[in-house]
Amino acid sequence: MSIDVVILAAGKGTRMRSDLPKVLHPIGGVPMLGRVIASAKQLGEVEITVVIGHGADLVREQFADSGVKFVEQAEQLGTGHAVAQAIPNFRRGSTVLVLYGDVPLVKTGTLQSLLSASDKGPALLSVEMANPAGYGRIVRDDAGRVQAICEEKDADADTLAIREVNTGILAAPADLLSQWLPELSNDNAQGEYYLTDVVARSVNENIPVTGVRASDPLEVAGVNSRAQQAQLERALQHGRALALMNAGVTLLDPARLDIRGGLECGTDVSIDINCVFEGEVVLGNGVQVGPNCLLKNCRLADGTTVEANSIIEDAEVGQACTVGPFARLRPGTQLADGAKVGNFVETKKAQIGRGSKVNHLSYVGDAIVGEGVNIGAGTITCNYDGVNKFTTEIGDGAFIGSNTALVAPVKVGPGATVGAGSTITREVSTDELAVARGRQRNISGWQRPTKKF
Numbered sequence: 001m002s003i004d005v006v007i008l009a010a011g012k013g014t015r016m017r018s019d020l021p022k023v024l025h026p027i028g029g030v031p032m033l034g035r036v037i038a039s040a041k042q043l044g045e046v047e048i049t050v051v052i053g054h055g056a057d058l059v060r061e062q063f064a065d066s067g068v069k070f071v072e073q074a075e076q077l078g079t080g081h082a083v084a085q086a087i088p089n090f091r092r093g094s095t096v097l098v099l100y101g102d103v104p105l106v107k108t109g110t111l112q113s114l115l116s117a118s119d120k121g122p123a124l125l126s127v128e129m130a131n132p133a134g135y136g137r138i139v140r141d142d143a144g145r146v147q148a149i150c151e152e153k154d155a156d157a158d159t160l161a162i163r164e165v166n167t168g169i170l171a172a173p174a175d176l177l178s179q180w181l182p183e184l185s186n187d188n189a190q191g192e193y194y195l196t197d198v199v200a201r202s203v204n205e206n207i208p209v210t211g212v213r214a215s216d217p218l219e220v221a222g223v224n225s226r227a228q229q230a231q232l233e234r235a236l237q238h239g240r241a242l243a244l245m246n247a248g249v250t251l252l253d254p255a256r257l258d259i260r261g262g263l264e265c266g267t268d269v270s271i272d273i274n275c276v277f278e279g280e281v282v283l284g285n286g287v288q289v290g291p292n293c294l295l296k297n298c299r300l301a302d303g304t305t306v307e308a309n310s311i312i313e314d315a316e317v318g319q320a321c322t323v324g325p326f327a328r329l330r331p332g333t334q335l336a337d338g339a340k341v342g343n344f345v346e347t348k349k350a351q352i353g354r355g356s357k358v359n360h361l362s363y364v365g366d367a368i369v370g371e372g373v374n375i376g377a378g379t380i381t382c383n384y385d386g387v388n389k390f391t392t393e394i395g396d397g398a399f400i401g402s403n404t405a406l407v408a409p410v411k412v413g414p415g416a417t418v419g420a421g422s423t424i425t426r427e428v429s430t431d432e433l434a435v436a437r438g439r440q441r442n443i444s445g446w447q448r449p450t451k452k453f
């Protein structure tokens with residue numbers, strides 16, 4: 001069965017009160033439209049047409065490389081009119097699946113059930129709602145067969161009492177839709193061309209309509225406001241937290257975790273509260289992440305501990321390392337096994353060798369640090385002359401005294417020692433001691449000034 005997916009994304013999203021088109025607002029770090037496209041692609045060989053209108057250029061731009069086609073609906077004359085814009089892209093004999101750019105959590109499995117019910121005629125996805133206000137109601141006959149969808153504004157009191165509502169998601173043979181959609185009328189309370197009218201049309205033509213019920217209202221919930229966006233964000237995060245716990249991860253509080261990308265965890269990983277994971281993050285076995293950390297596009301190998309309030313971005317951390325508290329590993333940081341980067345330390349494009357320590361208040365940027373090096377508190381690599389960046393190299397076993405400024409480009413050889421408070425501008429060779437600071441002068445019997453008046 002070939003599937004032609006149509007994703008409606010032309011609406012303005014007025015209630016978002018945003019300059020950004022609604023479907024570009026993210027859930028779990030991914031634009032809502034991106035989530036819908038991804039779910040559709042999981043169905044297999046699909047052709048996807050996105051119907052755009054408000055903010056069309058921005059949407060087109062963001063999804064230029066996604067392999068979808070775009071059609072523009074200049075005026076939003078209704079959902080039926082919107083789907084009709086995609087008719088030229090329908091393939092003969094295919095099944096059309098209508099999705100919505102602002103219904104981001106729909107699951108591929110649900111769509112598969114709907115598609116299997118739609119080979120002869122339309123199949124619609126419905127859901128039971130305690131409060132169905134605003135939705136189209138599913139009208140069934142005494143035998144339970146779907147007869148029509150009645151929009152709220154067109155409904156009488158009896159119809160309004162129906163709690164089975166239309167999610168809007170529908171599958172139908174392309175050949176039927178191609179015929180029916182151009183023949184829709186807008187003679188209704190809203191003066192719109194309703195996609196939902198194809199249901200009554202089908203029944204009229206003795207082609208039965210199947211209703212498939214979704215079990216989870218959140219899966220088919222649309223986003224019209226920031227509050228609804230936040231609600232779906234929580235729902236998504238809750239699901240991800242549950243999945244992690246089921247896979248053996250300890251979450252100190254599953255309600256205080258945010259994953260905006262992919263998070264892969266080994267066994268016995270523990271994550272404390274208020275951590276945010278962005279992009280692709282991989283945590284090895286036994287990794288412990290303390291509270292309030294932000295980890296973005298990074299890999300942490302087995303047994304590593306990240307203490308509270310640390311930020312790690314575009315970095316590789318080896319086994320049994322310790323990071324933080326209050327450390328910031330910026331892009332290009334690589335920590336070899338057993339390395340330690342402690343409080344108020346910033347690293348950038350820095351390789352820190354096996355077992356080396358940068359424990360306090362330092363900046364290590366554009367640096368290659370060997371194994372077993374100790375970098376004292378307050379050490380700074382002066383990597384920037386205002387125009388260019390230069391590299392600092394520190395050999396195995398070197399000891400850099402506290403409050404050293406290493407003016408790059410500069411090398412400190414293996415086993416070398418730098419006295420505290422030095423400003424190092426020349427190479428220090430293997431096993432040398434370098435001290436570059438004013439000599440201490442002691443004056444005995446010094447009289448402190450006294451108050452004159």
Ligand code: UD1
Binds near residue numbers: 167
């Ligand atoms: C629609 C359904 C209703 C269902 C509800 C579920 C119709 C007539 N009604 O109503 O039965 O219960 O969804 O949420 O289909 N859009 C376009 N172009 C248009 C009109 C709409 O792209 O010309 C897009 C909107 O951006 C929106 C979606 O289609 O994402 C739904 O449109 P909307 O007008 O909100 O439909 P509802 O009135 O909610």
Ligand code: CA
């Ligand atoms: Ca409407």
